[in-house]
Amino acid sequence: MQGSLFQRNSSLTLRLFFCLVICCVLMWVDHRYTHLQAVRHSIDYVVSPLRYMTNLPFAAWDWTSNQFRSHQALLAENERLTEENLALTSRQQKMDVIQRKNQRLRKLLGTAQSIEEHTIVAELVRVALDPFKQQVTLNRGTNDCAYSGQPVLGAEGIMGQIVHTGPFTSTALLLTDASHAIPVQSNRTGLRTIAQGTGHVDQLELLHIPNNADIELGDLVISSGLAQRFPAAYPVAYITDIQRDPGQPFAKVMATPTAALDRINEVLIMWPSHFGKNDSELQACLERLQNRSASQRQIEEALSNEK
């Protein structure tokens, strides 16, 4: 490039415009359509290792602190978990009966609906994202059959949905992000509404609730499953504030998510029962996943037998 200083400068502006046009097209397409998922997916091959690298010190710290935990603490935790498990199993038995009854009744009515939902556990990868968006990174990607739009649940309720998937990691948008909304209904009255994120980690706004609607502080709001994206009847939020202003067409209702969105480390990603019945690719992927875990279990059993 010796002596070509000015030649270079003359084509620089051209290159700038070229890049700017590409950027604008990318933004427009990414905003309107879903074609760019493939591009994101392939760039993710570069990003995932970096994410894991950043997460490594934290994972190592977790591992060491686990290794050095006292016998006493482990025993106590074990006892607590056993008790909890007992309580949950007894409740599950009741649930099984109710579920079967429900299915029988539905069959009588002619509206068969399977309630089985498939879930796997995902862990949060501790990397930073845009501080002005409510997002988290999970350690499951398309290799674990995660898909864009998939519901993410915590132990206490719905947390959000996956928006971008890479091969090994994915990004989930939380309920409270300003660009997120979820169809919900009141558990007490069945009143249907939409819970819109506010950008604050503990606040949702319930939209379009008339001033005279039957709604009270502390009401539980559950997912209605109307948009076919989230499973129905999972807890979403508690109502924390109602302002009825007669001058306004709607009441201003705020709610707090039931799941501790800023404190959870492990989440469930879920394949709702209604989803993927017609999607053969996803079905095949899920089958592969099940085979993989089954063969893993076999290997583990063989190993423990040898011992």
Added chain:
Amino acid sequence: MRNNPVAGLVTTTLVLAVIFTLVPLPETAAWFRPDIVALVLMYWWLAHPEKIGIYTGFFMGLLLDVMQGSLLGVHGCGLVIIAWIFLKNYQRIRVLPLVQQALIVFFVLLIKYFIGFWVDNHRIQGFSGTLLYFAPCLTGAILWPWLFVTLRDLRRRAGT
């Protein structure tokens, strides 16, 4: 990379910058996190304008977009504009005192963040960005003299 020390050094510093961008910080500190990838790129545009060009900025922009889950092209847009300003004027900026350089860095970062702000504002209803959104420009400008000196030492030691 062995026969090309510049590429090796640039790649290493950029990877470190990306990792710094990924390290989780407490929420308040995260608002002030300097855009270190842009700063490192700016240094290399000044130091080796004939080797590190506008397309490096474009691809780093795409990487940042995937990392942060923003709209594809937002970071790239800002970075290519900064690249253009720096590559056009690198002979002038290079000889300025560090404080004046920091001032320039502040203004070009402001351009980049203004693009991000504008896009997010249009895309997201009820976007809650405030003046805090531009805090990284300030921390970036404050960091610039130190970063500049460090990278210059590194570059001289590597003999490029």
